[in-house]
Every structure is written in C-alpha cells, then in structure tokens.
Amino acid sequence: MGNLYTVATPIGNLEDITFRAINILKEVNLIACEDTRHTLKLLNHYDISKPLISYHQHSKVSKIDHLIEELKAGKDIAIVTDAGTPGISDPGQVLISKAVEKGIRVIPIPGPSAVIAALSAAGVPTDAFIFLGFLPLKKGRKRIIESFKDEKRTIVLYESPHRIEKLLGELKDVLEDRKIVVARELTKMFEEIIRGTVSEVQERLKIIKGEFVVIVSAK
Numbered sequence: 178m179g180n181l182y183t184v185a186t187p188i189g190n191l192e193d194i195t196f197r198a199i200n201i202l203k204e205v206n207l208i209a210c211e212d213t214r215h216t217l218k219l220l221n222h223y224d225i226s227k228p229l230i231s232y233h234q235h236s237k238v239s240k241i242d243h244l245i246e247e248l249k250a251g252k253d254i255a256i257v258t259d260a261g262t263p264g265i266s267d268p269g270q271v272l273i274s275k276a277v278e279k280g281i282r283v284i285p286i287p288g289p290s291a292v293i294a295a296l297s298a299a300g301v302p303t304d305a306f307i308f309l310g311f312l313p314l315k316k317g318r319k320r321i322i323e324s325f326k327d328e329k330r331t332i333v334l335y336e337s338p339h340r341i342e343k344l345l346g347e348l349k350d351v352l353e354d355r356k357i358v359v360a361r362e363l364t365k366m367f368e369e370i371i372r373g374t375v376s377e378v379q380e381r382l383k384i385i386k387g388e389f390v391v392i393v394s395a396k
C-alpha cells in the first residue's frame with residue numbers, strides 16, 4: 178500500500194512552504210488537489226512536474242474511490258488544498274477520512290494554516306481556543322453565536338467576504354463591546370489585522386475583499 182501525505186501549502190505567500198513539503202511533492206507518484214490551475218501555480222514556482230488529479234467535495238464518489246485504489250496499488254499520493262493544511266475546513270477531509278477507514282497510512286507534512294497564522298498574531302490568549310471553521314448558514318447559527326457570550330476560550334472562525342459584514346453585525350448584537358480580531362488576506366500583499374471591539378472593527382474594516390479569519394476573545 179502507498180502512503181497518503183497531507184501536505185500543507187501556502188495560504189498566500191508562495192514562500193511559506195517547508196523543504197520537506199517540496200521534497201514530498203517531488204517524490205510522490207501523483208498529487209490530489211482541489212483546483213488544478215491553483216496547484217499548478219505553486220508547482221511551477223518550485224519547478225515540480227507531477228500528475229495532478231482534482232478531487233472535490235462534490236466530485237463523484239468514484240474520484241475518491243479511484244485515488245483509494247491507486248493508494249492500495251502502492252502509489253504514494255500527496256493531497257493538497259487550495260490553501261493551507263489539508264483537512265482543516267476544506268474538501269480534503271473526504272479523501273483523508275476514507276484513507277484512514279481503509280487502513281492506509283496517512284502522514285502529515287505540517288505547514289501553514291490560516292487558523293494558526295491568525296492566532297499567532299492576534300495578541301489574545303491562545304492557551305485554550307476553539308476552532309469552529311465556517312459557521313452554519315442557518316440551522317444552529319444563532320444558538321452558536323449566543324453561546325459565545327459565556328465562552329471562556331478564544332473562538333476562531335473562518336468567513337467569506339460575502340458574509341463578513343453580516344457576521345460582524347450578528348457578533349455585535351450578542352457581544353456588544355467584546356474584543357475581536359479580524360485577520361484579512363494573511364501573508365498576502367493586502368494583509369490587514371484589525372483589533373478592537375466589534376463596533377471599532379466594523380468601522381475600521383473598509384475593504385470587504387479577500388479571505389478572513391475572525392477571532393473572538395473569551396469572556
């Protein structure tokens with residue numbers, strides 16, 4: 178049986194990749210990725226030429242099965258996602274879970290992840306935090322946000338640009354002047370980290386573009 182390597186790739190800046198990640202990408206038989214065009218940019222930057230297979234959360238089950246068959250046949254596969262660490266709030270989880278279920282060895286190649294990058298610069302206590310990824314759009318959303326009122330650990334969320342203003346509004350309704358941190362476009366040209374009460378952040382967040390991590394400080 179081959180190995181499945183979960184290879185962390187940059188969340189923006191192409192230099193944020195480890196030597197080991199590059200070596201693994203060069204050594205495996207194939208690379209399973211979200212979007213081939215996106216991954217090709219990274220591979221071209223590091224002069225890596227490798228067969229790419231796009232898996233996707235919504236791809237036919239047969240694609241995941243095909244990759245499992247390749248692993249069983251002895252091929253080593255690296256899984257990468259469009260950004261960061263595979264399996265952290267992204268479609269990579271489906272293949273990883275299936276590989277574990279089938280007894281395939283899964284080897285992590287650690288590196289960037291937006292949750293950790295944001296926490297490391299946030300300036301809030303990080304000894305205990307909960308990561309909730311993307312909040313559900315409807316079911317349970319209100320109840321989860323209400324629960325932040327009494328949460329004694331730092332809370333980390335992912336949010337898309339389409340919904341960031343809505344999320345900040347919802348946080349304000351519940352948390353009033355609680356301190357939050359909004360980290361936008363980390364490691365990229367327009368990186369911005371805004372710290373303050375929810376209303377201060379709402380006021381200072383002028384550009385609603387790019388990718389966001391939202392951190393809510395504990396009660």
Ligand code: SAM
Pocket residue numbers: 188189258260261262263264265266267268289290291292334335336337360361362363364365388389390
């Ligand atoms: N697996 C990735 C990781 O390890 O961070 C996360 C994938 S998830 C589909 C994408 C979300 O991560 C974005 O919507 C955003 O919330 C966050 N994200 C990714 N890159 C980011 C960046 N450069 N700056 C801020 N947030 C980022």
